[in-house]
Amino acid sequence: MAGVSDQQGGDVAESIVIVGAGLAGMRTAEELRRSGFEGKIVLVGAEDHPPYDRPPLSKDVLRGERDDTALKPADFYAEQRIELALGVPAIGVDPTAQTVKLADGSTLDYDELVIATGLTPRRIPDLPDLAGVHVLRTLDDAWAVRADAATARRALVVGAGFIGCEVAASLRERGLEVVLVEPQPAPLASVLGARIGMLVGRLQQAEGVDLRCGVGLAALSGAGRVAAAELTDGSALDVDLVVIGIGSVPLTDWLADSGIELVPADTGGGVRADAVGRTGTEHVWTVGDVAAWTRDDRTRRVEHWSNAGDQAKVLARALIGAELPAAKAVPYFWSDQYDIKLQALGTPRPDDDVQVVTDDGRRFLAYYAKDGKLTGVVGAGLPAKVMKLRTQVAAGTPVDELPTGP
Structure with a gap:
């Protein structure tokens, strides 16, 4: 046909x-x-x-x-x-x-x-056009950040969402000093809530990232190439690489x-x-x-x-006009940071009730619930535990019927 x-x-x-x-x-x-x-x-x-x-x-x-x-x-x-x-x-x-x-x-x-x-990435208005300042959305963007990272010493990452956290992790693994700023109370707070966001922030800090929450970028300066940044709390930083990840x-x-x-x-x-x-x-x-x-x-x-x-x-x-496939009952997303895979099943929301059921200081597992019923599961470094809960997430199982502890 x-x-x-x-x-x-x-x-x-x-x-x-x-x-x-x-x-x-x-x-x-x-x-x-x-x-x-x-x-x-x-x-x-x-x-x-x-x-x-x-x-x-x-x-x-x-x-x-x-x-x-x-x-x-x-x-x-x-x-x-x-x-x-x-x-x-x-x-x-x-x-x-x-x-x-x-x-x-x-x-x-x-x-x-x-x-x-x-x-398309959001931009911060009124910033000067300086070399060394990037967004990250395309392959060309990634190549440009990588090229500047090869000679950079200290990077500023603006925005601690998924992209910002992953960029901060990759730059740290390349040996750069990294300052990660986020206007919200914790990384990923708008997606996962402040409590779990703080656990993600703990991971970044344990890897040597200078995490600053409740603060944003106010200004950049330099002679053709970025050399300094001013934050909204008035502090100043010497930086030679800036990656802006404030959403799209x-x-x-x-x-x-x-x-x-x-x-x-x-x-x-x-x-x-x-x-x-x-x-x-x-x-x-x-x-x-x-x-x-x-x-x-x-x-x-x-x-x-x-x-x-x-x-x-x-x-x-x-x-x-063909037969439709069976609906996917449980949404899934993930983020890789350092040696940790952050995973989420279902539809966890910042305003859900959150119960942290496992936390060894680096890896954790948390239940998200609304009206006592499971809406999502978020785990870091515990892939088997997360994926075993797919059925319970799909069914909206009462949280008090779920396993707790290690």
């Missing part, structure tokens, strides 16, 4: 354009082929690199242990008849004409469009005036869609970090590596 019937208008889809050549976009193309779609697939990417894995950027790549994080070998795309349009960002879409406009002035026609543009926002600017519905920025942003990635605009779908899917009357984005693949399986099958 050359194409398959789509689920929005009943027409035969001959051409699918996927804008965003990251994990979500690549997995969607892969799942379309696996599900039987034989028409044209074009994967559009703003970067020159073929689709690659991002989690290693703040770890293996930054430490200099690997360069290549490609998701597939080069011949995969030819074998699967997936056209790559790389180094040409999409700058607009016309849903009426069913075309995508690219930065080089060309356009692509589509029968179905999948938006998978992901995120959905990359949706290119959709302005398209009529495709976006979620307001103050409620998370992203492209609004239903439970299978279908937007309110005919023949337009969305997947991955940029996608705000609606489930159980709640619209939200999920910025986890495993979620991108899970969504791609659902969207690809929904788009071509």
